[in-house]
Amino acid sequence: MEISNELQTAIDHHRHGRIDRAREGYDAVLTAEPDNVHALSVSAILLSQLGDDNTAIKRLQRAIELEPRNASLHNNLGNIFRRRDREEEAFEAYRTAILADPQHVDSICNLAVMVRARGAIDDALAIFGQALAVDPDHVESNHNLGVTLSLLGRNEEAADCFERCYSGGRLPVVDPSWHAQTLDHLGRHQRAVEILEAHAAARPDDAVAKHYLAAIRGERLQRASNAYVREHFDVFAQNFDEVLARLKYKGPEIVAGIVNEMCERGPAGMLYDLGCGTGLLGPRIRQSAKVLIGVDLSPRMLERAGRRKVYDELIVCEITDALTQIPQHSVDMAVAVDTLIYFGDLAPIFAGLHRSLKTGGAFIATVESHADDDPAGGSKILPSGRFSHSAAYIRETAAANGLKPHALLPIELRLEHGEPVTGLVFMLENLA
Ligand SMILES: C[S@@+](CC[C@H](N)C(=O)[O-])C[C@H]1O[C@@H](n2cnc3c(N)ncnc32)[C@H](O)[C@@H]1O
Incomplete structure (x- = not known):
């Protein structure tokens, strides 16, 4: 099989959660072409998902040596550093990504989230603004700006941001609880139910959407399920x-x-x-x-x-x-x-x-x-x-x-x- 086909097949396995086959495919491509930047990059994402951040970082660094102006590579590296709490390196990676491509909206959004974490809220709001100037429908920027505004008690503006996550017509991959709670707080109970129902229907194993739907309907639960607690707090841990x-x-x-x-x-x-x-x-x-x-x-x-x-x-x-x-x-x-x-x-x-x-x-x-x-x-x-x-x-x-x-x-x-x-x-x- 041609290398490009082999790589595409491995990426498909990865997308569909067939992790072992994806890994085998990436390894085969990298054995044939150790400097294949695309394979280095996607295999790094997979390794990081599997907890092997050290090898993932090495692969991304090699890819960056080969393509220093590839903003996505810097952004992916920044994401791993951020998850490992290697803050300075994450900052540096996002900044380099933005220098390489000032329109790289994922990196701008990630930088804003980091700036917010440092407590510089006004700066963070301004950077989210830059991200949305590049792409007004960017889901992560709208969602994270919504979270930031909700933390500031600016609930109407937060609700508008959350709502924009849906403007692409597709269900966004975000934790819908922030949006639903903000809507409920503003008295828009029906829209909150609608949002949660849409997420729960699209992903029936989504314990988070299921929990908030039960909550907003006032169902009697003995306690929050283990799956909800684990999923919610594993994601929340970082912030x-x-x-x-x-x-x-x-x-x-x-x-x-x-x-x-x-x-x-x-x-x-x-x-x-x-x-x-x-x-x-x-x-x-x-x-x-x-x-x-x-x-x-x-x-x-x-x-x-x-x-x-x-x-x-x-x-x-x-x-x-x-x-x-x-x-x-x-x-x-x-x-x-x-x-x-x-x-x-x-x-x-x-x-x-x-x-x-x-x-x-x-x-x-x-x-x-x-x-x-x-x-x-x-x-x-x-x-x-x-x-x-x-x-x-x-x-x-x-x-x-x-x-x-x-x-x-x-x-x-x-x-x-x-x-x-x-x-x-x-x-x-x-x-x-
Ligand atoms: C809001 S946090 C509070 C954490 C900490 N006590 C504090 O004050 O910062 C609630 C914590 O309880 C944990 N938790 C909730 N239900 C639990 C359960 N049934 N068993 C074990 N841990 C649970 C969550 O994973 C989460 O870390």
């Missing part, structure tokens, strides 16, 4: 700390204050951070635990927690499952910051805590809250895809599972659409 800082997220600070005060006389022996995410809490409570263990379903969130080097162990596991596997009555303290918001029914978690905490052991957590007399009852799913709970529900469910509720205090957790999200922080003590 999580930046986005939460912009939303003035206070959960870790509030819970750390309580944990550190309770441990003033000496550190807890074994402390579990349930749903630890990127580990924002870890450094704040490290001194209060002899052994600090993080549990989370999202490998990418945990990867970031690991980089903080404060957890003794990080476990990829669903929390209720983890609580059944921990030796009985072995845990001194457990915390869950902004994690119970992914559970409708708290009984399984509270039962697991009763089983794994020592007698007198403490559980400190935050929830989003609603009034005790809410017609939906003690727990309900919100259009945001998260759950909220009433104080009465927490007290009753805790007591029914052998946990004694102590203080339940109102807090402001973070902002959403420019407004504060109210919640509760509480402490439960494990009874014998």
